[in-house]
Amino acid sequence: MKVSILILAHNEAANLPSCLAALTWCDDILVIDSGSTDDSVAIAQAHGCRVMHRPFDNFAGQRNFGLDEGGFKHDWILHLDADEVVTPAFLTTLEALQPTEALDAWRVPFKTMLFGKWLRHAGMWPAYQVRLGHAKRLRFVQVGHGQREALPTERVGDFPEALLHYSFSHGLKRWLDKHVRYAADEAAEMTANPSQPDALKTALFGSDATSRRRAVKALAGRMPLFWRPFARFFYIYIVRRGFLDGRAGLAYAFMLGTYEAMTAILAFEAAGRMGSNRMPPPETAA
Incomplete structure (x- = not known):
């Protein structure tokens, strides 16, 4: 071709x-x-x-x-x-x-x-x-x-x-900076599409790797907020055997756990469950 x-x-x-x-x-x-x-x-x-x-x-x-x-x-x-x-x-x-x-x-x-x-x-x-x-x-x-x-x-x-x-060719700081923006985008997507009814079935029996991976991401969005970064680290480092990749595997699992934490907290905020973060107006002077 x-x-x-x-x-x-x-x-x-x-x-x-x-x-x-x-x-x-x-x-x-x-x-x-x-x-x-x-x-x-x-x-x-x-x-x-x-x-x-x-x-x-x-x-x-x-x-x-x-x-x-x-x-x-x-x-x-x-x-x-x-x-x-x-x-x-x-x-x-x-x-x-x-x-x-x-x-x-x-x-x-x-x-x-x-x-x-x-x-x-x-x-x-x-x-x-x-x-x-x-x-x-x-x-x-x-x-x-x-x-x-x-x-x-x-x-x-x-x-x-x-x-x-070569995702990290500009250095790890740039990767982290970029993923702060990605976390905001993904949080917005999760808030707009909060569930997939058949996600568990697709995650277990999906016809291809891409659909299974997307279903796993949808399932992760339903987890309690503070469990998600730990679950992501555990999945990458233990379930996926990231420990076999040596220090690179450990670093990447930790980075993805951090990314999951950023996504979770931004999704939590976008869903309105944290109340307003805006500074209240100043009191009118007597």
């Missing part, structure tokens, strides 16, 4: 060289830049990429803009972030993939990297996102802090090879 590539970037000068170095085989790369103030645009152009500019609203909006306005050479688009790297095995599988009218897109697994190590257990392997799809038939919708495909399940296949995801 021949593909064009769409990359989202914002101040990614540290990551773009590695991302683009693994894409020398592609003859059509479009970078959607959302106002970088570093050398991201210059690096992209030096590698022969086309660059378009759009202020960031959300991931779905950026990807859909690229699909609508990108003018791609090829019908099939591989969607990347600048901190993701295509491996030789991924490329070999992609080149052998045969397009079909039966499918509009493929779910792609990711290998999360921390401290130079693949988080095989703590990283929830295999976790999938739809990242390969037809330019005219795949569109995204924003859910929480991420995007999902607007396609029926039967129109999406599973791609067998993984991308490498």
